[in-house]
Amino acid sequence: MPEAMNWSTENCTISRTMEILGEKWTFHVLREVFVGVRRFEDIRARANIPRQVLTDRLTALIDRGLLRREAYRIPGQRERYEYRLTQAGLDLYPVMVALVHWGDQYLPLDSGPPLSPEHRGCGGKVTVTLQCDAGHVPTPREVAFRPGPGATRRKVS
Amino acid sequence: MPEAMNWSTENCTISRTMEILGEKWTFHVLREVFVGVRRFEDIRARANIPRQVLTDRLTALIDRGLLRREAYRIPGQRERYEYRLTQAGLDLYPVMVALVHWGDQYLPLDSGPPLSPEHRGCGGKVTVTLQCDAGHVPTPREVAFRPGPGATRRKVS
DNA sequence: TTGGCTGAGTCTGTCAAGCAGACTTATCCT
DNA sequence: AGGATAAGTCTGCTTGACAGACTCAGCCAA
Numbered sequence: 539m540p541e542a543m544n545w546s547t548e549n550c551t552i553s554r555t556m557e558i559l560g561e562k563w564t565f566h567v568l569r570e571v572f573v574g575v576r577r578f579e580d581i582r583a584r585a586n587i588p589r590q591v592l593t594d595r596l597t598a599l600i601d602r603g604l605l606r607r608e609a610y611r612i613p614g615q616r617e618r619y620e621y622r623l624t625q626a627g628l629d630l631y632p633v634m635v636a637l638v639h640w641g642d643q644y645l646p647l648d649s650g651p652p653l654s655p656e657h658r659g660c661g662g663k664v665t666v667t668l669q670c671d672a673g674h675v676p677t678p679r680e681v682a683f684r685p686g687p688g689a690t691r692r693k694v695s
Numbered sequence: 696m697p698e699a700m701n702w703s704t705e706n707c708t709i710s711r712t713m714e715i716l717g718e719k720w721t722f723h724v725l726r727e728v729f730v731g732v733r734r735f736e737d738i739r740a741r742a743n744i745p746r747q748v749l750t751d752r753l754t755a756l757i758d759r760g761l762l763r764r765e766a767y768r769i770p771g772q773r774e775r776y777e778y779r780l781t782q783a784g785l786d787l788y789p790v791m792v793a794l795v796h797w798g799d800q801y802l803p804l805d806s807g808p809p810l811s812p813e814h815r816g817c818g819g820k821v822t823v824t825l826q827c828d829a830g831h832v833p834t835p836r837e838v839a840f841r842p843g844p845g846a847t848r849r850k851v852s
Numbered sequence: 853t854t855g856g857c858t859g860a861g862t863c864t865g866t867c868a869a870g871c872a873g874a875c876t877t878a879t880c881c882t
Numbered sequence: 883a884g885g886a887t888a889a890g891t892c893t894g895c896t897t898g899a900c901a902g903a904c905t906c907a908g909c910c911a912a
Contacts, residue, residue: 540731547741551810552726552791555798560719562870569709573840574697578889584704584849588871593890603801616879618888626801631835632823633797634709636789638840641712644760644783650844653708658837662827666789670819678788680815683730683795687807719899735860745900750861773908775859 545685546692558602563587565637567595571605571627572634573653576620596621604630631655636666702842703849715759720744722794724752728762728784729791730810733777753778761787788812793823 547553559565566585575581582592599605604627611617635655642651655664668676704710716722723742732738739749756762761784768774792812799808812821825833 540733542727542730542732543737543741545730545809547743549804549809550726551795551798551802551808552722554802555794556722558802559794560722562717562719565709565713565717569707570699573699575699576697579887580700582889584700586704589873589890590892591870594869614880616888628835629797629800631838632793632825633790634840635825635838636793636823637712637716638708640786640790641708643786645708645711645715647706647845649847651708652702652706652843652845652847653840654843655838656841657827657829657831657833658839660827660829660831662829662831664825664827664833664838666793667824667826668789668792668821669824670814670817670821672814672817672819674814674817674819676814676821678785681788681792681812681821682815683791683810684813686809686811688804688809690806690809736858739860746861747863748899751898771909773859 542683542685544692546690548690549688558598558604561595561598563591563595564599567592567599568604568627568630568634571621571623572631576622577618578621581621599627602626632666635664639665699840699842701849703847705847706845715755715761718752718755720748720752721756724749724756725761725784725787725791728778728780729788733779734775735778738778756784759783789823792821796822 563585566587567581570576570581570585575584578592578596581587582589585592587595596605596607600607600621603624605621606624607619608622609617610620638651638653638655656662657664668678668681670676720742723744724738727733727738727742732741735749735753738744739746742749744752753762753764757764757778760781762778763781764776765779766774767777795808795810795812813819814821825835825838827833831837
């Protein structure tokens with residue numbers, strides 16, 4: 539029996555994270571904001587999201603602190619709102635880059651990646667690397683999820 | 696107008712990736728397999744997934760090449776099946792580690808992280824780092840998604 | 853050899869979510 | 883005053899999630 543069977547899944551980090559990020563369209567919304575598209579109608583049209591769903595997702599992302607709603611005004615036009623990443627949102631960069639990297643590897647387009655993360659200024663391509671705090675760079679097979687300090691035991695029948 | 700508005704979202708990598716990973720419960724299933732839980736009934740009970748949904752997700756993940764179904768037999772018992780990560784599945788490690796890291800930072804438990812990625816053997820904690828190919832380690836704010844070779848122009852009204 | 857147990861599902865009916873398309877509101881421009 | 887536009891809300895339909903009962907095969911014990 540795998541060792542993990544002894545540990546509870548009650549409040550697993552993946553569950554808690556997926557409560558926010560796991561709904562349909564959430565990553566599409568985030569993608570738009572990450573590439574700099576910040577207005578309701580632009581996001582809706584580009585990502586092809588049903589309006590009602592976009593409203594729900596934006597509200598949820600604001601409630602959870604990933605986005606903030608900010609008024610802006612183009613001179614000579616009325617006030618509008620745009621949605622911008624908070625620090626919590628920005629810190630999803632590693633997740634986004636890792637997802638895009640995986641997608642480009644396993645679901646490639648003939649024409650190459652349509653989206654490419656770059657280091658501003660230096661212009662180098664950005665990737666994401668596994669790194670252990672002893673300085674090693676492990677391959678996936680050399681990594682394992684273990685119970686951490688917050689793990690609780692589980693009754694296993 | 697943000698520059699990204701000129702580029703199509705037709706076949707964006709995030710969209711194509713989310714077609715596989717974006718359904719409800721998919722990441723819960725992956726979590727179980729990542730921590731070493733591989734049998735239908737164990738996954739179902741630990742993650743609390745409706746049976747029908749688990750069947751659907753496992754089938755989809757096999758079709759898409761992230762899992763494979765493998766027969767095994769405990770001596771003196773009949774043949775059973777287990778679900779194991781393929782290389783494509785294993786290569787989601789950076790995504791999983793990044794998600795868990797983000798969750799532990801922004802949705803922390805008082806008791807600490809319940810799940811902790813470790814380097815097998817050395818035992819060091821594993822994290823995920825943004826890195827540009829010139830060797831820099833950029834902060835999120837220094838990274839930007841740009842159109843890559845596969846990007847196509849978009850008619851913008 | 854019958855009856856029970858278990859793992860791995862399928863089947864059925866209910867309920868929530870996603871969806872398309874029409875409608876609404878406020879503000880600006882002409 | 884009339885029209886355009888951004889950012890929504892409203893309505894009815896369809897799909898997906900869900901709980902709980904049922905199935906089925908193979909082994910085990912009496």
